[in-house]
Every structure is written in structure tokens, then in C-alpha cells.
Amino acid sequence: MSLQLMKKMTKLNQKQTNKHPERLLLVGMIGAAHGISGLVRVKSFMTEPTDISNFDLLEDELGNIIKLELTGKRSGGALLSKLKGIESRNAAESMKGKKLYALRSALPNPSSEEWYYADLIGLNVFDRLKKHIGIIQSVVNYGAGDLLEISLTNGELLSIPFTRDLVPNIDINSGKITIIIPSQTTPVGKESSSLELENIE
Template sequence: MSDKPVTLAAVTGAHGVTGEVRLKLFGEGVDALKPHKRFDAGETGGTLTLVKIRSDNKGGAIARFTEVADRTSAERLRGTALSVSREALPALEEGEFYFSDLLGLAVVSDKGEPVGQVCAVENYGATDIVEIEQVDGKKFMVPLTEQAVLGWTAETLTIADDFWER
């Protein structure tokens, strides 16, 4: 788990005609990206070098990368996740974790029954939410609270049976 890169943002499209891109942020805002100069953009984007970044005043950001010279190149990056190695991130305090640590974990109930797999972690304002995909493909969400999510290890997340939608 500790060697997995952490995704901080994703490209949602081009901004203007000079190669800037719009970003959806997965961290603590635009300031969380500023310390990082290089991002892993996966197989399609390789490594991207950050030239400048600013808030879009809507919860996202506008960024310019050295390798992206025009709107066409920027549009090709749509959907690209921007990740950094864990070593490039600040050390976590006791009880802190990255949402990416939960993605892909097998989910079981507190009674030991297999439930499915964590497919997303979101926050819509009130609290963090874990989205779980069941074996049959149906998805449901549980709040990331002590009452619903009883704990997790590197392999398994355990939820209270009362929160499992069968």
C-alpha cells in the first residue's frame, strides 16, 4: 500500500487556446499541488512538468505544463490522472490516511460476509463517503464514520452489517 502513487488531480479539459488545462482536485485545494513540479500522467501523458497553477474559483484549478503547447494537446489529456509518489507528500499524522489507500480494498461485513470492493471515496460536504461495488455490480454508499466503517487493513475494509444494502 505504501508504494502506490497518490492521485492529486485529473484533467477535465482544455482551458483557452494556449495549452492550459482545467483540473479536478482530489486534495486540499490548489495549494496542495503547488509544491509538486512533476506529475505522473500515466501511459498517455508520461511525465508533466508544472509551469504554473491557479484556482479557477470553482473548486478546481487551471494549470500549464511545459509539455502541453496548444489546445489540441490539452484536449488529449482529458481524463488523465495526475499522480505523485508517496515520498513526495508530507508525512501523515496519527489517524490520517489518503483516500487512495481505500480504493480497491475488499469489503466485508462485521459478520464476516463478503460485500464487494471500494470503488470510490467522495465528499459532498457533510462527511466522507465510501462507495462500494457489490459482486453483482450494484453500488451503494456508506458514510466514513466509526458507526459505519469499523476499520480497515491493507487488504480489507470492514463495515457494520446494518449499513450493507443487499
């Protein structure tokens, strides 16, 4: 059975601020102004775009609080939104390009066998012999399924499918993930690898 990734964010950026030492996840971005009354277009990175309005706290890159109120209308795929304190087109235009972050703790807990991309990135990776071999650098999907990109301790980048066979154990609390590397897998950008690849047969 394949593992499932919670795709609440189709894009993933995370950061920390002095104000909030816990992670802030990128959930949207403010686009162009709409009309003359201060409305803006908002691109949501949530699986269900309107869920971006469920967060009590949104911040920009500088830690400024942004209050978002959706109008229920859309423009070119973006959500038309009202921002607290923004009453004119000029003010709305000054907000263009600002990224919207939410606290990781504000996201609902995933169910069993589901993980957020953000929770996997940065995990220490171990092989089945419990040897530390690297960290999760990113999670990508080019259309054929989710892939874990692993920054190996030898400096190489390894990409493996995110399946139960190859990822038998994930322990978010301890920051560890166990993988089994198929013998045919070659690190990205390398014709061969100095890492001893494991055979899953």
C-alpha cells in the same frame, strides 16, 4: 468520533502504467490556452489548488512528463501556468484536456484517523464476523457526509456512512476494512437485500 478523509483530490481517478507500476492519481487537468506566449489554464483537484506545483513528477495519460510552473495568477478560477517546452498559443491549445497525474507515493502520509480516498477504494470489506462481503467501489459525498459505496459479492451496491461506529477498523497495509451494516440500510437500487444485514444495537 467520525473518521476523516484526506480530501487532497476532490476528484479521484487512478491508473497504472508500465513505466510506473504504482498508482498514479489524477491531480489536475489542463484547460484552454491563455494569451499568445504559451500559457495555459490548469484546473487543480487539490484541496489547496496551488499544491499541484509541489509535485516533482506529473504525467499525462500516455506517460509523457509534464513540467508545470505556476505564474501566481488565476483566470476564471483556474491557475495560469507555464508548461516546459510550450512557447506558443498553438502549442498550448494542443495540450487542452490533458489530465495530470502524480505518483501516490509523492503525497504526504496522512495522520492518524485520516485516509485518502484513493487508499480506501479497492479494499476488501469484511463484516464483524470476519466474513468477506465485497470491496470498496467508491467514496462519495452528496453534502451530508462521506459515504462508502461497497460492491457486494452478491452483485448489489451498498452505501454506508463513513463513521467510527460503522467502520471500526481500517487496515490499509493488508487491504482490509471492517464494517458494521445498520439494519435499516438497503443496497442501492434494491427494495430488499439477500445479504443478512447486521444490527448495530
